[in-house]
Amino acid sequence: MFDINLLRNDLQATADWMKKSRGFSIDVAAFEALEAERKALQIQTQELQQQRNALSKAVGQAKAQKDDVKASQLLAEVAAVPEKVKANELALSAVQERVNTMLLTMPNIPQPGTPLGKDSDDNVEARRWGTPKSFDFEVKDHVAIGEALSAGGAGMQLDFETAAKLSGARFVVMKGQLARMHRALAQFMLDTHVNEHGMTECYVPYIVNADSMMGTGQLPKFEDDLFKVPMATDDGTVKNRYLIPTSEVSLTNFVRDSIVAADTLPLRLTAHTPCFRSEAGSAGRDTRGMIRQHQFDKVEMVYISKPEDSDALLEEMVGFAEKILQKLELPYRVVRLCTGDMGAGSAKTYDLEVWLPAQNTYREISSCSNIEAFQARRMGARYKNAAGKNEPVHTLNGSGLAVGRTLVAIMENYQNADGSVTVPEVLRGYMGGLATLA
């Protein structure tokens, strides 16, 4: 949720920057009018409430003193007030609702210095790591590699046909060594974050309620991207819950509606979960292979921090995601997203893009964002600051990493001329010493 104080204190400058960065127009005059209306209504409502309260109190006192005459006088005097109060309360909450809706539907304000741009073409490369390997044979993509690998009687190690039969397009079945490597990858990532990066491993629900989706911002705007799970309630009606599109939702909502003890910050959380996305609006994009699926696994990192620490923690988080790629010896680059390519909630985002030989390009494998107080405000996630005031925390999230895409990257970068795939050193311990998928 957008910070209303930015609009109250610095309306024009905020509007200018939102226009320039996000291309988002704030109707300055409309906001000022709405605020003026709200203020007038609130003052009026509170005066009426005060009047009612005072008279009601007097009625009580009169009755206590058995002064029935006075009591009925007072009752006659208040008679008309509750109606006026009610009318004002309704008007006030309608206006507040409009203000709220406005704030809820606005994207976060990008940090100053965010590169301006309209899409991924305008992102700015921050650094590269590793050198793409040159192959002395024609490289295959992960689909060709995986389908050529045999899981014995069970068939291909990578099997889209069976997945389509079971579920439809954009699902995958993995078998044998490849399935094992997929599992090994998640274990390896989790172990690294827990043992070397000091994160707390979490197991979390994959189905969450609407409040949680609201908290992290998937709702109300992006309902189409979610899978809904209807669940019967006691009175026989059905309420939707949702499959998580990322464990950011589960992890970040840990602190919804709570005051986090300041001395526990920052919280560094990680979880390995499947993620479910309907990919509405992505029809025709990345239809081949397992780059874009309805279901995929991800190891997620979520930080809850004090506002003053979040910038440095974002750098730390990106570094931890990079660490995974470095250990796997996969070439990648770090990209600072431009204003047009950032998610609506983000104030600052880095993407990690891994080299995919078959596509001869870098593809996103992680996205790390500082959401600042944008989620915390709508979630009611606060901590007591040094001045003793409750203040929204900052939330950060990042993939560390997308497991499926990492598997793709390994298959393509570690492929051999004979169709086998070398297992990266760091994974062999997780795979009973297996050195090659063949």
Added chain:
RNA sequence: GGAGAGGUGGCAGAGUGGUUGAAUGUACCUGACUCGAAAUCAGGCUUACCGCAAGGUAACGGGGGUUCGAAUCCCCCCCUCUCCGCCA
């Protein structure tokens, strides 16, 4: 799935229509006493919003209703706990 109990301030726990934003205990903060601590005593101690301020408004799981007035009465929902049944 069946039966029952309950959701009040950081925690525990009173409060069943009126001067109760809320007794009491505990935790915490400040001060006194002390060489220091403990104990004891005194004071303070929910949050959000409006207001220059004085002060005011709202909030007792959430929403609606009754009433001049609701933590308290009525309706709906959510959640937690206990027992039985079923079950990975």
